[in-house]
Amino acid sequence: MTEEVELKFSFDDGEAVREWLDEHFPIDNDAGGWRTHQITDVYFDTPDLGLEEAGIGARLRTVGSDTTLTVKADIEVSDGLHRRLELEAPATRNLDTQKWPDSEARSRLIDVVGARRLIERFVVGQQRRERAIDIDGTAVIASIDEGEVEYLGIPAGELRHFELELLSGDATALRPLAERIGDSALATNEDRSKLQVAADLVERVARVAPDDTWTDASRKLLRRHLVRMLERESATRGGDGLALKQMRVATRRMRATWRVFRGAFGGRHAFRFEESLRHVADLLGTVRDLDVLLETVDERPELESLASSWRTRRDNAFEELVRHLDSRVYERFVEDFLEGTGARGHWSAGGRARKQVSELAPASLERGRERMLAAADNASGSNEAAAWHALRIAAKRMRYSLEAFREVSEPRAATALIEALRTLQDTLGEMNDASVAAREAASWLTSPDGDNAPPEQRVSVARYIGEAEAAVARARSAFAEAWPPVAGAPLPQIAGAPLRELEAVAQSDARGAGDADDPRAEATS
Secondary structure, eight states: OEEEEEEEEEESOHHHHHHHHHHHSOOOTTTOOOEEEEEEEEEEEOTTOHHHHTTEEEEEEEETTEEEEEEEEEEEEETTEEEEEEEEEEOOSSSOGGGSOOOHHHHHHHHHHTTOOOEEEEEEEEEEEEEEEEETTEEEEEEEEEEEEEETTEEEEEEEEEEEEEEESOGGGHHHHHHHHHHHTSEEEOOSOHHHHHHHHHHHHTSOOTTSBHHHHHHHHHHHHHHHHHHTHHHHHTTOHHHHHHHHHHHHHHHHHHHHTTTSBOHHHHHHHHHHHHHHHHHHHHHHHHHHHHHHHTTOGGGHHHHHHHHHHHHHHHHHHHHHHTSHHHHHHHHHHHHHHHSTTSSOBOTTTTSBHHHHHHHHHHHHHHHHHHHHHHHTTOOOHHHHHHHHHHHHHHHHHHHHTGGGBOHHHHHHHHHHHHHHHHHHHHHHHHHHHHHHHHHHHTSHHHHTSOHHHHHHHHHHHHHHHHHHHHHHHHHHHHHHHHHTOOOOOBTTSOOOTTHHHHHHSOTTSOOTTOGGGGOOO
């Protein structure tokens, strides 16, 4: 591992910086003049930013046909002077560490990330002009880098870095040079690395914007939820129940994004991807649903027979999930997802691909609200669990749609409706959990396990079913209070979209506004 010492600056005019250097440090023909290179840097990390957390930056740099792995860790940064440890070694353009040649850099990286997968964060394409400079026996390489940062193939902003890297000699010679450059007003000290500068640019462009195409907005959100899914993958395999719950939520949000942005992608790929995502979500959902059931019977010895049956089902479902996560089918799904969200053009464009968010988002939200209102009409006054479950799904999809467009929505209205939907979802979720518990327990009573259970256990399970049905009734009573704030809330205005002139008229409609004669307000049975 070598120690790297360099001065970093940001600038506006690279040609002016070059001219200043040539004026104050004339080119030595023996040392050679300016050399120009086209460089592509791919910065990467684990989904949970394990390298960043360890204080390490990593990239794959490609110049011509050669790719180099670089691993860096800061020692000290002060007034543009960077001292850090650096390892470099040959690598491939693929982020699979197993395909890289053995090296100290590769070993150090693997020590930190372990079995976690590596994913691209962003790409910096740049032109580098560099030449040698001698300062009273101190050898320095001056480089002027000008390029563009890309996130998922989307331009994120320009990067301009001027660097003076110490090759040999006295590092103290760099400070007077930094002062001279500062006095020139051509460049300013930069305490951020290229990785940090690019990350700041990417943080802004990663948000959904009104002028994003339907496809780009979809890819941003899909990538965001993919990263969250992969963050929880390792802990889920290890049996962490909270990680499994969070991984399931991430897959739900991916499915919701795919549904909201229908028409962003097309072709056979879209069908294959949707099917693969549904399969992962279903496997996670089966385990999570059984976890929820088990939480209701834990520490209740009178229900041990029922709990034992559910634990066996949960263990079997978890084994099936892990088998799938370890399979090549799942690995291909993740690889396809990373590739498809990683750059434009990998997936076939759908019929709405080039439409802008500001054009399509308002109608998408309106459709979601209409579906939710229709589901509420169907459920109100009903004792059918399926109708209430359908309302729960419609409300959840409405919330996910709002959250997908939150970054381009009027904040106050968006926040108010999202919070109202959270409260509604909690109520409907309690209702659904209790309904499922009653149904599953009743099914157990008629199963061979139930038939063979001690009579006192069967009596306790019957009592448990009664408790669950009472919980359903309480949740339906609570719905009467949770629904009006949702039904009466206006949809948020989408930035860049035409004003909804009839919004006030629509909201004055008695539909779901909490009027005394609203049948939905009477759903207490």
